[in-house]
Amino acid sequence: MPAKRKSKGAYMISAVAEMYEIHPQTLRLYEREGLLKPSRTEGNTRLYTDEDLERLEFILNLARDLGVNIAGIAIILQMRERMEEMNRQMQSFVEYVRSEMLSRFQQNAPGATGAIVPLRKPVGVPRGNGGRRE
Numbered sequence: 001m002p003a004k005r006k007s008k009g010a011y012m013i014s015a016v017a018e019m020y021e022i023h024p025q026t027l028r029l030y031e032r033e034g035l036l037k038p039s040r041t042e043g044n045t046r047l048y049t050d051e052d053l054e055r056l057e058f059i060l061n062l063a064r065d066l067g068v069n070i071a072g073i074a075i076i077l078q079m080r081e082r083m084e085e086m087n088r089q090m091q092s093f094v095e096y097v098r099s100e101m102l103s104r105f106q107q108n109a110p111g112a113t114g115a116i117v118p119l120r121k122p123v124g125v126p127r128g129n130g131g132r133r134e
Contacts, residue, residue: 011047039054
């Protein structure tokens with residue numbers, strides 16, 4: 001029975017190796033190096049999810065098409081994960097600021113002019129020669 005499936009599809013190592021035309025030992029190497037983390041059955045059989053396959057495709061693109069070595073792939077994957085985390089944090093911050101602004105705007109709405117920052121009355125500028133030198 002499959003354990004800890006992340007998505008609908010689950011593929012055994014031989015099927016994945018055949019689909020991507022790589023040796024099963026390559027998949028085992030990627031797992032040893034921490035690049036892939038397939039789930040396991042109770043019998044300890046590796047199961048690759050659709051999410052794992054997307055990650056594998058990215059790894060293979062780096063290795064085959066761009067010539068990146070395993071150490072480089074590991075660094076790129078770490079940087080990618082950090083960027084995704086930073087993006088999540090930034091989205092959370094933007095949502096917080098948006099909700100705070102909306103909340104404060106609604107608190108000030110009764111009798112307010114509709115401005116987030118209070119407006120001062122315009123100061124009259126004396127009319128004269130229009131600022132020209134004579």
